[in-house]
Amino acid sequence: xxxxxxxxxxxxxxxxxxxxxxxxxxxxxxxxxxxxxxxxxxxxxxxxxxxxxxxxxxxxxxxxxxxxxxxxxxxxxxxxxxxxxxxxxxxxxxxxxxxxxxxxxxxxxxxxxxxxxxxxxxxxxxxxxxxxxxxxxxxx
Amino acid sequence: xxxxxxxxxxxxxxxxxxxxxxxxxxxxxxxxxxxxxxxxxxxxxxxxxxxxxxxxxxxxxxxxxxxxxxxxxxxxxxxxxxxxxxxxxxxxxxxxxxxxxxxxxxxxxxxxxxxxxxxxxxxxxxxxxxxxxxxxxxxxxxxxxxxxxxxxxxxxxxx
Numbered sequence: 001x002x003x004x005x006x007x008x009x010x011x012x013x014x015x016x017x018x019x020x021x022x023x024x025x026x027x028x029x030x031x032x033x034x035x036x037x038x039x040x041x042x043x044x045x046x047x048x049x050x051x052x053x054x055x056x057x058x059x060x061x062x063x064x065x066x067x068x069x070x071x072x073x074x075x076x077x078x079x080x081x082x083x084x085x086x087x088x089x090x091x092x093x094x095x096x097x098x099x100x101x102x103x104x105x106x107x108x109x110x111x112x113x114x115x116x117x118x119x120x121x122x123x124x125x126x127x128x129x130x131x132x133x134x135x136x137x138x139x140x
Numbered sequence: 141x142x143x144x145x146x147x148x149x150x151x152x153x154x155x156x157x158x159x160x161x162x163x164x165x166x167x168x169x170x171x172x173x174x175x176x177x178x179x180x181x182x183x184x185x186x187x188x189x190x191x192x193x194x195x196x197x198x199x200x201x202x203x204x205x206x207x208x209x210x211x212x213x214x215x216x217x218x219x220x221x222x223x224x225x226x227x228x229x230x231x232x233x234x235x236x237x238x239x240x241x242x243x244x245x246x247x248x249x250x251x252x253x254x255x256x257x258x259x260x261x262x263x264x265x266x267x268x269x270x271x272x273x274x275x276x277x278x279x280x281x282x283x284x285x286x287x288x289x290x291x292x293x294x295x296x297x298x299x
Contacts, residue, residue, distance in 0.1 A: 003176055005167065009187040012166020013194025019158035020195070021202040026151040027144075028213030030220050031159060033249040038274045046145070050152035055253055057156020062257035064157060065164050072258035073170040080265050082245055087266040089241025090248060091273020096281070097234020098222075101248045102159075104235070105192060110199040111221065118227050119235040126239025131178040134244075 020107050023054070032103025033058075034094035097123070147215040160254040166191040169255050171246025178243050234277075 020031040029050060036051045062072060094100045097119050099108060104123070108116020167173045168191055176185035212218055242248050247255075247266050255263045279285035286292045 003173070003185045003187070005187045006190045009166045009190035010194040012162040012164070012168065013191035013196075014198045015158050015162030015165065016191070017195035017198030017200075017202075019155040019162065021199050021207070022151060022158070023155040024213070024219065025202065025207050025210075026214045027148040028215075028217040028219040029148070029152070031155060033159075033253060034274075037249060037253070037271070038278075041271065041274060042278070046148075049145070050148045053149045053152040054156035054159075057153045057158075058160035058163075058250070058253050059256045061157045061160025061254060062164060065161050070164050072164065072255050073167075073172065075171065075255070075258070075260045075262040078171065078245065078262045080262060083247070083262050083266050084269040086241040086245035086247060087252075087269030088273040088276075089237050089244065090266075091241075091270035091275075092277045092280075093234045093236070093238030093241060093273075094249065095234065095274050095277030097231050097236075097238055100238060100250070101242070102250050106195045106199060109192075110196050110203050114225055115227060115231055119231055122232050122235035123239030123242065126236040127178050127243035128180055130240050130243030131175060132181055135179065135182060 016102070016106065017110075020102070020110075024107070030103060030107055032099050032107060034090075034100040035098075035103055038095055093123075144215040144217060148217065151215075159250065162191075162195075163251050163254040166194070169251040171251075174242070174246035174248075174251075178246075230281075 023029050023031045027050065031054070036054055039047055040051050040055075062070075090100070097104075099116065099119060101123075104113075104116040104119040109120060163169050166188075168188065173185065174188060176183065177188035179185075207219070210219075238248075245266065247263075249270065252263060252266050252270065256267070276285060280287060280293055283293045
């Protein structure tokens with residue numbers, strides 16, 4: 001537990017919750033990132049500009065926190081094959097299951113949605129399992 | 141541009157900024173941190189449970205005490221949530237597949253988009269393959285793409 005950082009995790013989480021609440025209260029939209037990306041790939045009238053604006057904000061957010069010493073981690077040592085396979089699974093799975101960590105794990109759970117509770121248990125369980133199996137093979 | 145559209149776009153930009161800042165401050169953007177959280181039988185780092193806890197602590201009361209009581213959003217738009225309450229095979233198998241991908245690399249869609257600013261090829265590879273995955277899922281849902289073991293999707297429904 002030497003890497004445990006509860007306070008920054010809580011503060012960052014609170015910002016994410018505030019973001020989801022503002023987006024829903026002011027314009028009725030759901031801050032589910034997989035849904036926002038997929039929505040841009042099959043554009044509907046009046047649904048693209050806000051999605052593009054949201055993603056732009058996410059990408060630009062680094063510029064705001066960088067002066068306080070926050071950095072983005074160096075991911076250069078990850079295997080591009082594993083990461084690409086993971087991307088395929090994440091893209092496919094989030095569309096089939098209609099949401100990811102944000103849509104189901106925050107907005108859905110916050111609304112006490114039965115679908116999101118089941119989905120969150122399923123993706124958490126599956127992710128725990130994959131990490132456990134990989135560890136058995138020495139990080140494969 | 142109508143007033144509701146201006147509000148929709150500016151609120152989305154602000155919400156995107158807050159969301160990304162939250163991802164960076166909480167270290168959700170760090171795949172090693174995510175894997176540390178998922179490694180419950182090893183050297184477990186529970187930090188990311190606090191990210192979800194912090195987000196729910198803010199979102200849940202605002203939703204139940206303010207948003208849910210309204211007929212529509214402040215800019216006049218309808219609320220976009222689904223009325224679907226069915227737990228079906230698509231939901232569960234999709235979530236299982238997503239979880240496998242999340243556990244494999246430690247990236248989910250939000251942190252990946254936020255990390256574009258790092259300029260890493262790994263992030264780019266993840267996002268491009270995620271887009272391919274999204275398109276393949278769409279093809280499968282429309283009954284145009286067979287999956288191994290499962291074959292073509294027979295019951296086509298509008299998603």
